[in-house]
Amino acid sequence: MAGVLVLLCCLSAAAAELRLYTEDYRPFSYLEEGRPSGMAVAVVEELIRRTGEVARIELVPWTRGYHQVRQQADTALFSTVRTPAREPLFHWVGPIARGHTRFYSLKESGVRVANLDDVRQLGTLAVPKQWYSYELLREQQMENLYGVPTPQDMLRMFRHGRVKLLLANNLTLDGMLAEQGMHASQLQEQFDLMPNDSYIAFSRQTDLERVARWQRALDEMRRDGSLERIYRQWFPSADDEALAELLRVD
Incomplete structure (x- = not known):
């Protein structure tokens, strides 16, 4: 009887539904x-298919997803930028995307900045509180840093001239601007704050073999070209060097 109970417990654990949280982040x-x-x-759905997982994807506010994955087993949050501060908080599968977080200004403003000291001189800098870049800039003791609830709040402030700089991932810039009726041609690139790699972040309570199975499936997507096909579908002008690095399997 004890052996039967153990087997039932193992089957139950193996069949546990995986809940995958993501946010509205075009x-x-x-x-x-x-x-x-x-x-x-698209990447996560293909990984679900390849791993044979029982899983569902839910769009939720970032803070809710972040809290759930910090507290519950068999949960994951994507796309999550992997930073030193977040490293011990999750198990990581990825990267699934590679971009750069960059400062931008309106071309018509004539603003030029080359470093964070220049940024400090330009008044309020609005950044969403949940972003890793907000964490980084707070560590840099940016006295003009102003945390806003959402990227949309930051864009509205930028569009209305309440802030002179926009901080954004180059991969998501076009989608963010489109929501405000803007286009990248209106912007002037300034300097990169940091490169960023986006991952699927699994809760620390999730079984390590499950996490490893997802990483193996992602590595196979790199090898067979399916990750590149998805990436180029969504980012047709992707930087070839960055993409080659993303697709490399150690």
Whole structure:
């Protein structure tokens, strides 16, 4: 009887549904006709198929997803930028995307900045509180840093001239601007704050073999070209060097 109970427990654990949280963050993830869509969603859906997982993807506010994955087993959050501060908080599968977080200004403003000391001289800098870049800039003791609830709040402030600089991932810039009726041609690139790699972040309570199975499936997507196909579908002008690095399997 004890052996039967152990077997039942093992089967139950193996069948535990995996809950995958993501936010509205085009083009990585968003709702289209009521269903999750986007580049990162396409990657995750293919990983679900390859691993044979029982799983569902939910679009939720970032803070809710972050809290759930910190507290519950068999959960994951994507796309999550991997930083030293976050490293011990999750198990990581990835990267699934590679970009740069960059400062931008309006071309018509004539603003030029080359470093963070220049940024300090330009008044309020609005950055979403949940972003890794907010964490980094707070560590740099940016006295003009102003945390806002969402990227949309930051964009509105930028569009209305309440802030002179925009901080954004180059991969998501076009989607963010489109929501405000803007286009990248209106902007002037300034300097890169940091490179960023986006991952699927699993809760620390999730079984390590499950996490390893997902990493193996992602590595296979690199080798067979499917990750590149998805990536180029969503980012047709992707930087070849960055993409080659993303697709490399150690």
